[in-house]
Amino acid sequence: MSKRKRGSEAARQPPAPHGSWRVRYHPKARAEADAVPEQERKAIDNAVDKLASLGPTLPFPHSSKVMGDPGGSLRELRPRAGRSPWRCIYERIGDVYVIGAVAPEAQKDKAGFDSAVSAAKARLAEIER
Numbered sequence: 001m002s003k004r005k006r007g008s009e010a011a012r013q014p015p016a017p018h019g020s021w022r023v024r025y026h027p028k029a030r031a032e033a034d035a036v037p038e039q040e041r042k043a044i045d046n047a048v049d050k051l052a053s054l055g056p057t058l059p060f061p062h063s064s065k066v067m068g069d070p071g072g073s074l075r076e077l078r079p080r081a082g083r084s085p086w087r088c089i090y091e092r093i094g095d096v097y098v099i100g101a102v103a104p105e106a107q108k109d110k111a112g113f114d115s116a117v118s119a120a121k122a123r124l125a126e127i128e129r
Contacts, residue, residue: 021055023048023097026123032102040086043079051097068117089120093127100124
Protein backbone atom coordinates (compact mmCIF):
# COMPACT_ATOMS: atom_id res chain seq x y z
CA MET A 1 0.00 0.00 0.00
CA SER A 2 1.43 3.38 -0.97
CA LYS A 3 1.32 6.35 1.33
CA ARG A 4 0.13 9.75 0.19
CA LYS A 5 1.80 12.89 1.33
CA ARG A 6 -0.36 14.75 3.79
CA GLY A 7 -2.07 17.67 2.05
CA SER A 8 -1.25 16.43 -1.46
CA GLU A 9 -3.64 17.41 -4.23
CA ALA A 10 -4.81 13.81 -4.67
CA ALA A 11 -5.54 13.47 -0.96
CA ARG A 12 -7.69 16.63 -0.92
CA GLN A 13 -9.88 15.59 -3.86
CA PRO A 14 -13.23 14.11 -2.84
CA PRO A 15 -13.85 10.63 -4.18
CA ALA A 16 -15.69 10.46 -7.49
CA PRO A 17 -19.37 9.64 -6.94
CA HIS A 18 -20.59 6.22 -7.93
CA GLY A 19 -21.73 6.30 -11.54
CA SER A 20 -20.08 9.35 -13.07
CA TRP A 21 -22.21 11.16 -15.63
CA ARG A 22 -21.47 11.19 -19.34
CA VAL A 23 -21.18 14.57 -21.03
CA ARG A 24 -21.19 14.83 -24.82
CA TYR A 25 -21.01 17.74 -27.25
CA HIS A 26 -23.17 18.20 -30.32
CA PRO A 27 -20.60 18.40 -33.16
CA LYS A 28 -21.36 22.08 -33.82
CA ALA A 29 -21.07 22.87 -30.11
CA ARG A 30 -17.68 21.09 -30.05
CA ALA A 31 -16.54 23.33 -32.90
CA GLU A 32 -17.76 26.39 -30.98
CA ALA A 33 -15.88 25.30 -27.86
CA ASP A 34 -12.73 24.73 -29.91
CA ALA A 35 -12.98 28.32 -31.23
CA VAL A 36 -12.95 29.82 -27.71
CA PRO A 37 -9.59 31.29 -26.56
CA GLU A 38 -7.35 28.64 -24.96
CA GLN A 39 -7.57 29.97 -21.39
CA GLU A 40 -11.37 29.97 -21.55
CA ARG A 41 -11.39 26.54 -23.21
CA LYS A 42 -9.54 25.20 -20.17
CA ALA A 43 -12.18 26.76 -17.92
CA ILE A 44 -14.92 25.12 -20.01
CA ASP A 45 -13.15 21.75 -19.78
CA ASN A 46 -12.95 22.10 -15.98
CA ALA A 47 -16.66 22.95 -15.78
CA VAL A 48 -17.52 19.96 -17.98
CA ASP A 49 -15.46 17.75 -15.64
CA LYS A 50 -17.48 19.05 -12.68
CA LEU A 51 -20.72 18.29 -14.49
CA ALA A 52 -19.48 14.78 -15.27
CA SER A 53 -18.59 14.25 -11.61
CA LEU A 54 -21.65 15.77 -9.95
CA GLY A 55 -24.42 15.48 -12.56
CA PRO A 56 -27.72 16.89 -11.32
CA THR A 57 -26.21 17.89 -7.98
CA LEU A 58 -23.85 20.45 -9.59
CA PRO A 59 -24.87 23.58 -7.68
CA PHE A 60 -25.19 27.24 -8.56
CA PRO A 61 -23.00 29.15 -9.48
CA HIS A 62 -21.52 26.37 -11.64
CA SER A 63 -24.84 25.60 -13.34
CA SER A 64 -28.19 27.33 -13.62
CA LYS A 65 -31.44 27.19 -15.55
CA VAL A 66 -31.47 29.15 -18.81
CA MET A 67 -33.70 32.15 -18.19
CA GLY A 68 -34.74 32.44 -21.86
CA ASP A 69 -36.23 28.93 -21.82
CA PRO A 70 -39.47 29.17 -19.83
CA GLY A 71 -40.79 25.73 -18.99
CA GLY A 72 -37.85 24.13 -20.76
CA SER A 73 -35.06 21.93 -19.52
CA LEU A 74 -32.06 23.85 -20.84
CA ARG A 75 -29.33 24.70 -18.38
CA GLU A 76 -26.18 26.75 -18.65
CA LEU A 77 -22.82 25.51 -17.47
CA ARG A 78 -21.00 28.49 -15.96
CA PRO A 79 -17.20 28.12 -16.09
CA ARG A 80 -15.22 29.73 -13.28
CA ALA A 81 -18.38 29.78 -11.15
CA GLY A 82 -19.93 32.30 -13.53
CA ARG A 83 -16.89 34.56 -13.92
CA SER A 84 -16.10 33.30 -17.44
CA PRO A 85 -17.51 35.22 -20.41
CA TRP A 86 -18.63 31.87 -21.92
CA ARG A 87 -21.47 29.46 -21.21
CA CYS A 88 -22.28 25.93 -22.37
CA ILE A 89 -25.98 25.42 -23.05
CA TYR A 90 -26.90 21.83 -22.21
CA GLU A 91 -29.72 19.44 -21.48
CA ARG A 92 -29.95 16.07 -19.82
CA ILE A 93 -31.14 13.43 -22.29
CA GLY A 94 -31.59 10.14 -20.50
CA ASP A 95 -28.42 9.54 -18.52
CA VAL A 96 -26.28 11.79 -20.71
CA TYR A 97 -25.72 15.54 -20.59
CA VAL A 98 -25.51 16.95 -24.11
CA ILE A 99 -23.98 20.36 -24.76
CA GLY A 100 -25.91 21.91 -27.63
CA ALA A 101 -24.10 25.23 -27.96
CA VAL A 102 -21.36 27.39 -26.52
CA ALA A 103 -22.50 30.95 -25.94
CA PRO A 104 -21.20 34.29 -24.79
CA GLU A 105 -22.41 35.28 -21.33
CA ALA A 106 -25.87 36.92 -21.57
CA GLN A 107 -25.01 40.14 -19.73
CA LYS A 108 -22.10 40.79 -22.10
CA ASP A 109 -23.79 39.73 -25.37
CA LYS A 110 -27.56 39.16 -25.04
CA ALA A 111 -28.11 38.68 -28.77
CA GLY A 112 -25.26 36.15 -28.99
CA PHE A 113 -26.56 34.27 -25.96
CA ASP A 114 -30.15 34.20 -27.28
CA SER A 115 -28.91 33.00 -30.68
CA ALA A 116 -26.93 30.20 -29.02
CA VAL A 117 -29.97 29.15 -26.94
CA SER A 118 -32.03 28.90 -30.14
CA ALA A 119 -29.27 26.92 -31.83
CA ALA A 120 -28.99 24.59 -28.82
CA LYS A 121 -32.75 23.95 -28.84
CA ALA A 122 -32.66 23.04 -32.55
CA ARG A 123 -29.56 20.88 -32.22
CA LEU A 124 -30.77 19.04 -29.14
CA ALA A 125 -34.13 18.38 -30.82
CA GLU A 126 -32.20 16.43 -33.50
CA ILE A 127 -31.05 13.88 -30.93
CA GLU A 128 -33.06 10.70 -30.52
CA ARG A 129 -34.59 10.30 -27.11
